[in-house]
Amino acid sequence: MGSKMSLNLLKHYQKEVAEGQIQENPEQVHVLKVLDESWQQATKRSIFPWRRHALKSIHVYIYGSVGSGKTMMMDMFYQAIPGDKKARYHFHHFLEQIAQSLKALQGEKDPMKQIVKELAKQYQVVCLDEMMVQDVVQAMLLRELLPELMEQEVMLVLTSNIAPQDLYLNGLQRERFMTVIEHLQTYAHVMSLNLLTDYRSERLPMPEKTYLVQKDLLPLFKSYAKHMKQDIIFDTVLEVQNRQIPVKAITESMVWFDFENISEIPRCQRDYLEIASRFKMVFISQLRPFKESDSSSVILWIYLIDVFYDSHTKLVLESAANMEELYLQGPMAEPFKRTLSRMHEMQSQWYWDI
Known part of the structure; x- marks a missing residue:
């Protein structure tokens, strides 16, 4: 019965290797085996719910260095799952x-239980890419959410650059967050995936014109507007999340934003999600190097890149510095490595062809 429920992930992976799309790696093979086995366990639980406590864990947590193939493994798994009882989100x-759902249920009894039960009705598998806990609000939300979610018949697949024990390291009230780490370590298959090569860096480089150092973006903006046959409105405002943001130009x-208007407080992730849903291309000028003390701006920039990357939004940047000089040191230096890698990928030809 198990073979019938298999997703045959290794067969697909070996086909990609044979076609020269990827290089075979034993660690990736192991991850795919665990994902396939966990899927089979999850399927058995749905068929035989009374056996759930006798079956192995169905959750998977994959962590490793930038470009090690974590997202590729997760996406290969996600695409192989039949039917529509599945969801994939940027973390x-x-x-x-979840935060918006909690707000809508404010005042009701056990709102998180209601949310989790509804998720369990809709999905058999939830994939969450790039788990990173950056503040106490996120930490406390996860403290309430993750244990509830892992108790349901929903298979969770998470990727991260960070091992579970290092999540939210040195964060405020971290002792209260430890229950999240304990659940991951106890109820998920935790696997490390570390490679020396960042596969995103090997892809085709983007045309030089999409990252400009101290050059005017206006000619490029005008040329794209002409190509798409769209009128331009200059020096206006854009309403996002019921707040006005100054823009240099819009079609x-x-x-087109100036950096100070798009990546500094009071901007937030909700703003970026709305912008990504409304526009195919975003221009940002006057991007400046981040200082060591610029943690809030760095975090917002990480959010911006993650949201635009996940939605395939095309990004054109003008900066006072080369990309590798944007953030040389500071408390967010490690997660910013992933952001730089994604920025490089977003400027490759294949990304622009999506």
């Missing part, structure tokens, strides 16, 4: 939806 987008499918 922060998922938390944002039906493009918008």
Whole structure:
């Protein structure tokens, strides 16, 4: 019965290797085996719910260095799952939806239980990419959410650059967050996936014109507007999340911001999610290097890149510095490595062809 429920992930992986799309790696093979086995366990639980406590864990947590193939493994798994009882989110987008649902249920009894039960009705599998806990609000939300979610018949697959024991390291009230770490370590298959090569860096480089150092973006903005046959409105405001943001220029499918208006407080992740849903291309000028003390701006920039990357939003940047000089040191230096890698990927030809 198990073979009938298999997703045959290794067969698909070996086909990609044979075609030269990827290089075979034993660690990736192991991850795919665990994902396939966990899927089979999850399927058995749905068929034989009375056996759930006798079966192995169905949750998977994959962590490793930037470019090690974590997201590729998760996406290969997700695409192989039949039917529509599945969901894939960027981790922060998922938390944002949970927070909005909690707000809508404010005043009701056990709102988190209601939310989790509804998720369990809709999905058999939930994939969450790039787990990273950055503040006490996220930490306490996860403290309430994750144990409830892992108790349901929903298979969770999470990717992260960070091992479970290092999540929210040195964070405020971290002792209260430890229950999240304990649940991950106890109820999930935790696997490390570390490679020396960042596969995103090997992809085709983007055309040089999409990252400009101290050059005017206006000619490029005008050329894209002309190509798409769209009128330009200059020096206006854009309403996002019921707040006005100054913009240098806007068309039906493009918008141009100065850095200080898009990546500094009071901007938030909800703003980026709405912008990504409304525009195909985003131009940002006057991007400046981050200082060591610029943690809030760095976090917002990480959010921005993650949201735009996940939605395939095309990004054109003008900066006072080369990309590798944007953030040389500070408390967010480690997670910013992933952001740089994604920025490089977003400027490759294949990304622009999506």
